Amino acid sequence: xALRLFSRSVSSAHLYRSQVKLNxxxxxxYSAAASATNASLQNTTTKSDSATTTKTTTENEEKKTExxxxxxxxxxxxxxxxxxEHGYEFGAHHWNLERxxxxxxxxxxxxxxxxxxxxxxxxxxxxxxxxHIYMGFDSCITDYIPKRVYPxxxxxxxxxxxxxxxxxxxxxYEFNTNDIGxxxxxxxxxxx
Numbered sequence: 001x002a003l004r005l006f007s008r009s010v011s012s013a014h015l016y017r018s019q020v021k022l023n024x025x026x027x028x029x030y031s032a033a034a035s036a037t038n039a040s041l042q043n044t045t046t047k048s049d050s051a052t053t054t055k056t057t058t059e060n061e062e063k064k065t066e067x068x069x070x071x072x073x074x075x076x077x078x079x080x081x082x083x084x085e086h087g088y089e090f091g092a093h094h095w096n097l098e099r100x101x102x103x104x105x106x107x108x109x110x111x112x113x114x115x116x117x118x119x120x121x122x123x124x125x126x127x128x129x130x131x132h133i134y135m136g137f138d139s140c141i142t143d144y145i146p147k148r149v150y151p152x153x154x155x156x157x158x159x160x161x162x163x164x165x166x167x168x169x170x171x172x173y174e175f176n177t178n179d180i181g182x183x184x185x186x187x188x189x190x191x192x
Contacts, residue, residue, distance in 0.1 A: 112186075
């Protein structure tokens with residue numbers, strides 16, 4: 001029964017097509033120029049008097065300028081300040097550097113524990129280990145303090161991470177050159 005009612009309304013729709021003009025919202029143009037030209041075309045076809053057409057064209061021009069002004073204000077409000085985002089290349093290099101530092105630490109630790117203290121292994125450990133820790137904290141900051149939610153805190157934590165990593169690298173350099181070194185310190189720590 002419902003199918004018959006639907007088929008009747010669809011089949012009889014062609015009879016009323018010339019009388020009913022459908023202008024769906026989806027098909028309407030949102031630009032001021034297109035709506036003004038469409039309105040002027042409709043006004044000129046519906047009204048034949050020249051005086052009324054001049055009035056409608058002046059009204060359309062006023063509406064057009066108002067729409068342009070509101071569109072400019074809307075564009076200014078909706079346009080956000082562009083921020084430099086890191087692209088795919090940065091993410092790929094970031095991941096590769098993180099994995100490389102993790103893989104490089106394995107032979108560095110094993111070499112230092114097997115052969116003992118050496119200035120080159122201590123120097124490499126003093127750079128690669130803080131860098132690996134820096135990358136780990138950077139991932140935590142990116143995940144748990146997102147820039148779009150906490151822009152100031154995100155920036156402050158990135159700065160704190162970078163400054164502390166540089167201080168740790170400087171401390172490792174001082175410890176390796178002026179004291180016993182990282183490897184000897186670890187051996188004495190576990191021997192005690």
